[in-house]
Amino acid sequence: MQRRDFLKRSALASSAIMIPSFMRAFENAPASISGFKKLVVIQLSGGNDGLNTIVPYRNDIYYSSRPQIAIPENKILKATDDLGFNKHLAPLKELYDKGYLSIINNVGYPNPNRSHFRSTDIWHSASDATQYLESGWLGRYIEKVGTQSHLGIEVDENLSMILKGENRNGIATQNAALFRRNMEQPFFSEVLHQKTDTHLSEHNLGYLYKTMLAAKSSARYLHEKTRVYESKQEYPNNPFAKQLKTTAQFINSGVETQVYYVSMGGFDTHVNQQNSQGKLLATYSNAMSSFIKDLEKNDTFKDTLVMTFSEFGRRVAQNASNGTDHGTANQVYIMGGNLKKAGFYNPAANLSQLDDNGDMKFEIDFRTVYATILDRWMDVDDATVLNKEFSKLDFV
Amino acid sequence: MEKSDLKHLYWRLGFGISPAQLEEYKQLSREKVVDLAFAKAQSLQSLSIDLSPFEILREKGVRQKMTTDAFRSLRQKGRQMTRDLNYMWLQQLSLPEAGLREKMTLFWTNVFVCRDNMVWNTLWYNNMLREHALGNLRDFLKAMARQPAMLNYLNTNKNVKSSPNENFVRELMELFTLGIGNYTEKDVQEGARAFTGWSSNRQAQFIIRDRQHDDGEKTFLGKTGNWNGDDIIDIILEQKACARFICKKIYRYFVNPQADEVRLQELTDFFYLHYDIEKLMRYIFNSDWFYDAQHKGVKIKSPIELLAGIQKVVPTVFNKEKQLFYLQKMMGQVLFYPPNVAGWKGDRSWIDANTLVLRMNLASTMLNNMQIEFQEQAAFEDDFEDFYRAKKKRKTHLKVTVNWELFEQNYRNQTVQELKDILIATTLDVDTARFIDELPATDKRNRCVQLMSLPEYQMC
Numbered sequence: 116m117q118r119r120d121f122l123k124r125s126a127l128a129s130s131a132i133m134i135p136s137f138m139r140a141f142e143n144a145p146a147s148i149s150g151f152k153k154l155v156v157i158q159l160s161g162g163n164d165g166l167n168t169i170v171p172y173r174n175d176i177y178y179s180s181r182p183q184i185a186i187p188e189n190k191i192l193k194a195t196d197d198l199g200f201n202k203h204l205a206p207l208k209e210l211y212d213k214g215y216l217s218i219i220n221n222v223g224y225p226n227p228n229r230s231h232f233r234s235t236d237i238w239h240s241a242s243d244a245t246q247y248l249e250s251g252w253l254g255r256y257i258e259k260v261g262t263q264s265h266l267g268i269e270v271d272e273n274l275s276m277i278l279k280g281e282n283r284n285g286i287a288t289q290n291a292a293l294f295r296r297n298m299e300q301p302f303f304s305e306v307l308h309q310k311t312d313t314h315l316s317e318h319n320l321g322y323l324y325k326t327m328l329a330a331k332s333s334a335r336y337l338h339e340k341t342r343v344y345e346s347k348q349e350y351p352n353n354p355f356a357k358q359l360k361t362t363a364q365f366i367n368s369g370v371e372t373q374v375y376y377v378s379m380g381g382f383d384t385h386v387n388q389q390n391s392q393g394k395l396l397a398t399y400s401n402a403m404s405s406f407i408k409d410l411e412k413n414d415t416f417k418d419t420l421v422m423t424f425s426e427f428g429r430r431v432a433q434n435a436s437n438g439t440d441h442g443t444a445n446q447v448y449i450m451g452g453n454l455k456k457a458g459f460y461n462p463a464a465n466l467s468q469l470d471d472n473g474d475m476k477f478e479i480d481f482r483t484v485y486a487t488i489l490d491r492w493m494d495v496d497d498a499t500v501l502n503k504e505f506s507k508l509d510f511v
Numbered sequence: 512m513e514k515s516d517l518k519h520l521y522w523r524l525g526f527g528i529s530p531a532q533l534e535e536y537k538q539l540s541r542e543k544v545v546d547l548a549f550a551k552a553q554s555l556q557s558l559s560i561d562l563s564p565f566e567i568l569r570e571k572g573v574r575q576k577m578t579t580d581a582f583r584s585l586r587q588k589g590r591q592m593t594r595d596l597n598y599m600w601l602q603q604l605s606l607p608e609a610g611l612r613e614k615m616t617l618f619w620t621n622v623f624v625c626r627d628n629m630v631w632n633t634l635w636y637n638n639m640l641r642e643h644a645l646g647n648l649r650d651f652l653k654a655m656a657r658q659p660a661m662l663n664y665l666n667t668n669k670n671v672k673s674s675p676n677e678n679f680v681r682e683l684m685e686l687f688t689l690g691i692g693n694y695t696e697k698d699v700q701e702g703a704r705a706f707t708g709w710s711s712n713r714q715a716q717f718i719i720r721d722r723q724h725d726d727g728e729k730t731f732l733g734k735t736g737n738w739n740g741d742d743i744i745d746i747i748l749e750q751k752a753c754a755r756f757i758c759k760k761i762y763r764y765f766v767n768p769q770a771d772e773v774r775l776q777e778l779t780d781f782f783y784l785h786y787d788i789e790k791l792m793r794y795i796f797n798s799d800w801f802y803d804a805q806h807k808g809v810k811i812k813s814p815i816e817l818l819a820g821i822q823k824v825v826p827t828v829f830n831k832e833k834q835l836f837y838l839q840k841m842m843g844q845v846l847f848y849p850p851n852v853a854g855w856k857g858d859r860s861w862i863d864a865n866t867l868v869l870r871m872n873l874a875s876t877m878l879n880n881m882q883i884e885f886q887e888q889a890a891f892e893d894d895f896e897d898f899y900r901a902k903k904k905r906k907t908h909l910k911v912t913v914n915w916e917l918f919e920q921n922y923r924n925q926t927v928q929e930l931k932d933i934l935i936a937t938t939l940d941v942d943t944a945r946f947i948d949e950l951p952a953t954d955k956r957n958r959c960v961q962l963m964s965l966p967e968y969q970m971c
Contacts, residue, residue, distance in 0.1 A: 160898075161891045231891035233851050247686075247853035249860055264864060272884075273841065274863045284863040297868050306965060309942040319768065319811050320937065322859055323867060323966040330864030354899035380889050380898025395895055 152492055153366055153419045155375045156253065156277070158238075159399065161231065161383030163425040164392055165445040168204070169218060169463070173197045176466040180432040184389055184439070198463055203397040206404035207448075214457040215407065216450050217510045221464045222484060223444035223477025227427065231383070231441075234426040239277035241482050241501050252485055253374045254280035255500045256493065260373065265333035268365065269376045270358045277376050284326075285374070286333055289361055291341050295334040303327065337370060344368035348409035355379045356402035363406055367413040373493070382425060385438040399423075407450065420492050420511065421450040424481070430474055431466060443470070444477035447484055449510050456510045483508055512541050514932070516802045522936050522971040523765050523810075524548055524796065525610040526819040530922055530933060545796045549789065552611040552645060557638045558599055562631050564588060569713050592630040597839075597846045598832040600637065604815065605822035611792070615644035617815065618764050621854040622757075623655050623687055625664045626847070631715065632660035633847055648757065648786035652688070652744045656709070657717040665852070668710040671723040675703040682852050684747065693752040694732060701729040705738040754783035758791070765795060767806045768858045774800065808937025808970045811861055814842035816971060817870060821963060824934065825878055826914040834909050838873075842866055867969075874963030878913050878956075882906050915956055927958045934962045936971045943967070 171177045172188045174197070191199035192208045200208045210216045226244040228234045240248035257266040258280035267278045267285025278285030288294040307327060346364055350356040358377045365372055379399060384392050403421075410416035428445030444464060464475045486505035489497035498504045512520075517536050521528035525548075528536075536544045564585065567573055574582065604613050619640045627633050636658050643651035655661055656679070662668045665679035680702035684694045708724030711717055719739075729738045732746050747753050758778040762770050782791045795801055812820065818838065821827070829835040839845040843866060844855055862870075875881040889901040922930065931939060931947055939947070943965070950961060962968060 161893075230851075235891075236851060245681075247851070249856045272865065274865055279860065279863065282859075286864045288865075298864070300872075302961070302964060303868075303871065305946065306943070309940070309946045319809055319859065320966065320970055323811070323862060323969055326862055326864060326867055327966065330867070333864075354903075379895075380891070380893055381895030383892050383894075391894060398895065 151418050152494070153373055153375070153415070154253075154488060154493060155362060155366075155377065155419060155421045157421065157423040158235070158376070158378045159382045159395075159423060159425040160235075160378045160380045161425075162234075162427045162429055162441055163382040163395075163445065164384060164388060164429040164439050165425070166429070166431065167388070167392060167439075168201050168396060169194075169220075169446055170199050170201060171197055171463050171466070172199050174466055176431070180466070181439075182433070183437045184433045195459060198459065201393070201396050203393045204400045207396075207400040209404065210407065210450060211458065214454065215452060216448060217454050217457050217460050219447045219449065219460040219479060219484060219508070219510065220462065221444045221475065221478035222424070222447045222481050223427075223475075224480055224482070225477075227443040227474070227477070229427065229441040229443075231426055236276060238424060238426055238481060239275060241485055249279075250281045251275070251277035251279050252500060253376060254278045254284060256374060256489065256495065257285055258283050259495060259500060260493075262329075263333060263336075263371070264329045265337055265370065265372050267374045267376070268362075268372050269378075270361050271376075271378065275376065275378070278374075283329070285376075286330060288334075288337070289358065291334070291337040291365075295338040298327075298331045298334040304331075307331070337365070337372075340370045341365060341368045346409060348405055348412060350405045350409075351398070351401050353398055353402070355398055356405060359402050359406040360409070363409040363413075366410065366415050366419060384429070385434065385440060386436040388438040403450070411452075417452045419451065420488065421448075422484070422488065423448040423450075428475065431469060432473060443474040447481070449484075451511060454510055460508070460510050479508070480505065487511060512536055512539060512544050513802075515807065515938075516541070517544070518933070518936055519802060519807045520544065520548075520796060522820075523614075524792075525614050526604065526816060527823050527936075527971075528933070529607060529823070530925060533933065534924070542797060545793060548611050548796070549645075549793060551608070552615075555612065555641060556603060557641060558596060558603070558634060560592060560596060560599070560630070560634060562634070565629075565631060569715075571713070586628075589628070589630045593628075593633055593847055594832065594836055596630060596634060596637075597848075598829075598835060600846050601815065601818065601835060601839075604819040605826075607823065609819070609823075612641060612644055615788075615792070616641040618761075619644055620846075621849070621857070622760055623661075624849045624852050624854040625658070625660050626849055627660040627663055629660075629663075632658070632663065635715075636660040637847070643788075645789040645792065646787075648753075648788060649744065649748055651788070652683075652748075653741055655687075656683070656706075656740060656744065659711040659715045659717070662709065662711050662717070667706055670703060670707050670709065671720075672704075672707045672725040673723075675700070675707055675725070677703040679703075680706055680743065683743075686853055688747050688753045688756055689750060690752065690756045693750065693756075697730075698732055701731045701738075702743050704729050705731065705743045706740040709740055748786060751779065751783055754786070755779040758782050761791065761795070764857075765792075766801060767809055768811075769809075808935075808967070810971050811858055812969055812971050813855070813857060813861060814839060814844040814870070815846065817842070817873065817969070820971070821874055821877060824963075825918045825959065827877055828912045828914075830910040830912060834911075841869055862969075867966075870969055871964050871966065874960045874968075876909055877911055878915075878963075879960050880908055882908055918959065919955060922955060922959075925955075927953065927955055930955060930958050931962050934959065935965070935967050937967050939965075939967055 167186055170186050170191050172191050178185045190202050192202055192205060193199040194211060224244055228244055237244060239251045241252040242248040253267050264286045269275055269278050269287040270289055271287050274284060274287040341364055344364055344367060346360060350360045362375050362377060381395050407416060410419055424447050425445050428442045429439035430442040434440050470476050482501055483505045486497040486501055487508045489495050489500055490507055491511050514537060517533055518528055603609060625636055639654055639658055643654055665682055666676045667679040670676035677699050681699050685691055704725045708720040710720050726737055728735060731738055731743060734746055759770055759775055762775055781794055843861060849855060876883045884906055889898040893901060928948060
């Protein structure tokens, strides 16, 4: 009997029977998960102004470089003798007080690039500034630990480089039901059933079929795992908070996804930044606070680490439009329940020692942060993901 | 010429073959068909837009004379016109007559990658690529290095004797001609000195500012002399690594994404003789090995190839240019907006679950009025509200005018069953072919959309 005829006769044939053996192995391969640790990576897209986020309120250079936009001492939530939080970050300060937050100052890379695109590529791929890689560090990570696409999810509709591997990618979705509907269109499902093993091994065409099958299987898995879960946590009503809510929903319903990526936009504050950045920081910190509470309630915070970065910081001096232009090094925020070193990981940037361009000199290579997370938290050989050895830090 | 050879040739030198071409060319020899394609490629269809609104910027002290608002609105206009240019070129690529010259131009945009905010620079750069697309690499490189867009993009215009800027010469060697490992850091520094003073004036014409030029002695790739920028290009061309670098790009784009060492050596030896691009392309298209089964249908179409290919079969007009722009964004390739100086990565990097589903739905959305969930990609420069407004999904239809009548006219001699032989570049496997043949009785239009929804249609 021809395969096609068989399909027609057995209306109830499960898809597993119809899929050639080669693909069945692929579809059902269990992910060899290295533990149950999760990582959520958040990008403050556009380049957050770190100096007005964590404010060096005793620094004269800070105040003289920013006559119109520096934040006065009395409007700061003081954390140490010289550093304080922007007042819109009260929820973040609470996390700091609880020991859930580690702030790593002065993170960057040599020969900093001031283009949003290029610098984002560098952060996503974990490359040198002079190197053009084709894959992202989270993409390479999920390739290393398993075979399923849903091991890495971007909570969005388009997949960024950070989750692209060398041979396989993570997936982008904000809605598991919708994702499944898209992947299970009847025509595509029928087409997928037609493939013989020989064609699936074909170089590029096989790659397309494998991508479809993997995505379909991930879509079904995610939808079935998450459909019954309902979050009881209140979140603010904005799109970023919604992305985090979706992320928490995935985590709390026990899906085996290990890395998540969320991008929050709006931080490119060239003009009148005080108001706009204030709002952004409030949005960020309120949503983070709900997110962490949600995880705590479900006892998943202990297994989750959150890293927030920006593709660059902004210049020390303000510009003529009461804003700031693209700069270099910046802070990275790490959140977790079991931090080894909570609070400020290292001292703030030394504003009296800037580079020729008047920008901050980085002190910590961003890839040492990645290496630390991979090695100490995700428990994989970081050098095989980052293609290079990096020293480790001590925050986790 | 064999039908399958013709399909292969025309997908590589253009954006697919029409039934009329197939009918005509199958009588002819390969040499004749290739000759015809090159004869057509002689004509040059430059892009053209009205740049008069920007004339004012050429006047001296214009920034003082203009109000900030006027200047801003001019910039806004420039940005809009770059989008118009995007639409214009994509339409041109989708025309029946778009062939080798346009395909080569598209290829070179991703070798000598450049991006500029000023629409006139973008326009001139693109027309320069088209002009030299089949010319001599030496002239091409020298013209490229002089383009205002390139002088801006890789900071040559900031490269002065007192403080050399290495950006251009580094990328010239790493990404445009030699590849990493074929030069040293010292060559980068010495090469940068040779390009000092290269700049453009207010009229956006190329000039060399003598006072900024370092006319001292430089040692570059082992040769010592008072080199200028042209000398540097000549010395680069003396390196066989340069011929190999370009041949590898051409092989991976026109023949097979997986390079073959033997063929690469053969092409390199040939190209190194004269750096004549047209001769190289003729050599490839006339080679027996180019038509080997292993090369047919193994390329994943770029989003532009996919869009142009569909429109070539079924002529389509986008009534909202913006929608065509978003489609490019969602699929990851927007003409005139390369992601960085290394260009689009191509091949498998076009594909992830999200883009693949979009690509397989593309024909239904364009031709069958299927709804599409549109999500603009937000820009870095957007504020929070705009960032997420852009990201907000809208279920909508594409506003397109589909010329099915012309399709039916062009494909009048094909039966419904025969459509797959012409529309699909690869050979369908037995099961898939049967599946298609057994689909419920359907007309040519529907069959066309069904075929374009197969994973096989993603290949060329």
